[in-house]
Amino acid sequence: MANVNFWHNLGNSLAKLGSGMTQTAMTSIALRNSTNCCGGSIFGMSGGCFGGRMGFGMPSMYNPMSNPLGIGVFSPTSMTNTMNTQYGNALAYQWGYQLAQQAKMNSLASAQQQTLLQSQQLNQQRTDNDYAGNIDENQDTTQGSEFNKAINAMVDEEGNAIEGKSYTISNPTGKEKYKSDLSELGKSYLADIDKSAGNADGEITADEFINYEMKNGLSSKADAAQKLQAMQAGQIAFSKLDQNGDNKLDWKEMAAAMATFDTDSTGKAEKDLDGKITSQDYEAWSTNMVNQSSNIFDTAVRKNYNQLFGKEKTEQE
Secondary structure (H helix, E strand, C coil), X not given: CCCHHHHHHHHHHHHHHHHHHHHHHHHHHHHHHHHCCCCCCCCCCXXXXXXXXXXXXXXXXXXXXXXXXXXXXXXXXXXXXHHHHHHHHHHHHHHHHHHHHHHHHHHHHHHHHHHHHHHHHHHHCXXXXXXXXXXXXXXXXXXXXXXXXXXXXXXXXXXXXCCCCEEECCCCCCHHHHHHHHHHHHHHHHHHHHHHHCCCCCCCCHHHHHHHXXXXXXXXXXXXXXXXXXXXXXXXXXXXXXXXXXXXXXXXXXHHHHHHHXXXXXXXXXXXXXXXXXXXXXXXXXXXXXXXXXXXXXXXXXXXXXXXXXXXXXXXX
């Protein structure tokens, strides 16, 4: 985050520079126009003597009775030069301050655009992993359905973690056992999506995934705006889960996502892939999963895919 003092100091500097310029300009032009209300404008003003505005929306100074900064009424008296200097200082400072604020907003917007670009670049750099295959029509859905209920119970309606909630994928008895249990869970979960919110053809599309998420995770009282937001979130999540970009979610990709939920979100590597998904970790990772401007989930899910099923290849390799 930018240092606030920097923008304040920039405003002060511009104010000091502008005050001298404004004093001269205002004395020679503005006061003359107070008795002869016509002519051109300074600081990019337009609109003649009355009603003209600067780029920042300030009232015109050409109106002899105009006093937007509350420094007194302009009239050709002995106090005019003093008031004009005060007016010029205040105007220049405000001008400088608003320029600095605009620069600050531009800087923040640039940073946000850069983050979004990085995320989009990662999403576009799809892996070249082979499709893991359709879900068997006889695949049991019990485990997948229970998993879905468990993770929905981990967070409240606002998506905040509920203390003490967790789901055990596998007891930590070795990598191969963990991989086997996780793969079976991924298949069961996709089968539940396919049979309860899809066409039971063994393939999981974005529409089926989104329908399943809205059916199981969205309140029946949700309004149109909330439904639209849920659909958008579902689309973002699917695009992050579908690592190879074939528009189908396979069980290896799903298993990698579940392993990501089982990754400690606080960065304590010793707790990664211990077979237990906590509500705190689920909240953190699911939030990143639907955040289009973040690539935190994208990076983690690819890493876990590599650990489970071998090093991925990208389209650029």
